[in-house]
Amino acid sequence: MRGRAILLLVILVTLSGCGMSSVKPMTAPGAQLGESDDERHLLSLAAEVDDDIRRAGLLYDHPPLQQYLDKVGRSLLPPAVDGQLRFLILRSPVINAMALPNGSVYVSLGLLARIENEAQLAQMLAHEASHVIFRHSLAHARGSKAGAVVAEVAEIATLGIGAVMRLPIHMAVSGYSRSQEEEADRHGLQLARAAGYDATAAVSLYDTVRNSLPAALDDRSSIYASHPTLRRRSKYLRRELARAAPAAAGTVSAGELLARTESIQREYLRLLVRAQQFATAQESAAIIEARMPSEAWIPCLLGDAQIGTAQHPEAAAFEQAHREGKKVTDELVESFRSRRTEMLQTARQSYRRCADADPARAEAQRGIGLASHLLDDPAEAAPALRSYLAAAGAAASDRRFIEHLLTVRPQ
Numbered sequence: 001m002r003g004r005a006i007l008l009l010v011i012l013v014t015l016s017g018c019g020m021s022s023v024k025p026m027t028a029p030g031a032q033l034g035e036s037d038d039e040r041h042l043l044s045l046a047a048e049v050d051d052d053i054r055r056a057g058l059l060y061d062h063p064p065l066q067q068y069l070d071k072v073g074r075s076l077l078p079p080a081v082d083g084q085l086r087f088l089i090l091r092s093p094v095i096n097a098m099a100l101p102n103g104s105v106y107v108s109l110g111l112l113a114r115i116e117n118e119a120q121l122a123q124m125l126a127h128e129a130s131h132v133i134f135r136h137s138l139a140h141a142r143g144s145k146a147g148a149v150v151a152e153v154a155e156i157a158t159l160g161i162g163a164v165m166r167l168p169i170h171m172a173v174s175g176y177s178r179s180q181e182e183e184a185d186r187h188g189l190q191l192a193r194a195a196g197y198d199a200t201a202a203v204s205l206y207d208t209v210r211n212s213l214p215a216a217l218d219d220r221s222s223i224y225a226s227h228p229t230l231r232r233r234s235k236y237l238r239r240e241l242a243r244a245a246p247a248a249a250g251t252v253s254a255g256e257l258l259a260r261t262e263s264i265q266r267e268y269l270r271l272l273v274r275a276q277q278f279a280t281a282q283e284s285a286a287i288i289e290a291r292m293p294s295e296a297w298i299p300c301l302l303g304d305a306q307i308g309t310a311q312h313p314e315a316a317a318f319e320q321a322h323r324e325g326k327k328v329t330d331e332l333v334e335s336f337r338s339r340r341t342e343m344l345q346t347a348r349q350s351y352r353r354c355a356d357a358d359p360a361r362a363e364a365q366r367g368i369g370l371a372s373h374l375l376d377d378p379a380e381a382a383p384a385l386r387s388y389l390a391a392a393g394a395a396a397s398d399r400r401f402i403e404h405l406l407t408v409r410p411q
């Protein structure tokens with residue numbers, strides 16, 4: 001996948017030799033996608049990115065949420081482009097969205113999990129749709145400075161954690177200029193308002209995304225953080241709202257959005273733990289638990305993030321350094337190592353909380369057992385691991401590993 005993504009970049013750069021020419025929006029009379037050779041080429045590359053994403057298992061298939069996304073997305077589109085865009089969910093915990101020139105609009109699970117109301121979702125989808133409608137990829141490919149695009153992608157390639165997952169995503173839009181981003185923001189807002197959404201709630205998207213990202217990443221790591229900073233975007237759109245004629249109060253639909261995204265929160269936390277984004281997982285678990293206080297799986301996944309921090313000090317240090325925009329140092333890794341016992345105890349507490357909420361929960365017993373084992377506490381480890389095996393039965397895919405733990409002391 002990485003090779004393919006880099007190939008697309010190189011071709012985008014080559015296209016930049018074509019010189020500037022005007023690009024009509026898809027809504028202009030008689031406008032059609034694929035009118036020119038260079039656009040046809042972009043469209044076929046976009047189709048390859050679609051294939052790569054599908055083949056890599058990055059498409060998240062969740063019919064109820066998909067239907068909701070389609071409903072909101074299609075309500076925003078001008079009639080001239082209806083049927084030419086597709087809204088898809090990326091199985092990625094990274095907070096991101098992207099639009100390909102062929103009309104595929106991807107929204108990450110992480111972003112869907114963090115946004116707060118339907119008006120924000122509308123603004124996000126309308127922003128991405130606007131990139132497609134204005135054919136920004138083509139316009140930028142024709143006018144971009146090759147050097148700038150190469151530098152941007154080279155930086156992304158060095159990110160490490162999740163970079164492979166992020167690479168094609170960044171690359172597909174890293175070419176957008178600041179003025180294109182602003183155009184997509186403003187036009188997106190118009191589309192959201194025209195569809196009846198509350199403009200202030202829509203603009204709060206940028207604050208929510210900014211609050212969901214570590215401060216040091218505001219300018220770098222997410223597509224939403226590219227070019228105009230999130231702070232700036234929230235500001236200029238609010239200024240625009242203050243100037244615009246006051247609209248009747250529009251739809252916010254916080255309740256519906258939260259109800260629709262409830263079922264993906266668990267997958268979101270799981271993906272964060274799997275991507276070794278342990279600190280982000282812990283922060284997100286706290287937010288989700290505030291929304292859904294009685295769900296037992298939340299403290300269990302919180303325990304997984306904490307045990308991950310204890311067992312993978314290098315990854316935890318990498319994550320922290322990345323979030324702070326710094327390089328990882330030996331001291332930082334050492335500081336995570338030195339807090340191992342404390343972190344294992346914290347994890348065990350989380351698993352106990354999970355077991356209190358739902359005593360029959362196999363993963364709570366597994367977590368208590370594993371943390372206790374790593375704390376060299378066989379008196380608590382053995383019964384918990386045994387009750388895990390009993391509760392999980394045939395579903396215990398790690399049965400041999402757990403049985404092995406029951407016979408050894410920790411290293």
Ligand SMILES: [Zn+2]
Nearest residue numbers: 131176181184
């Ligand atoms: Zn954009």
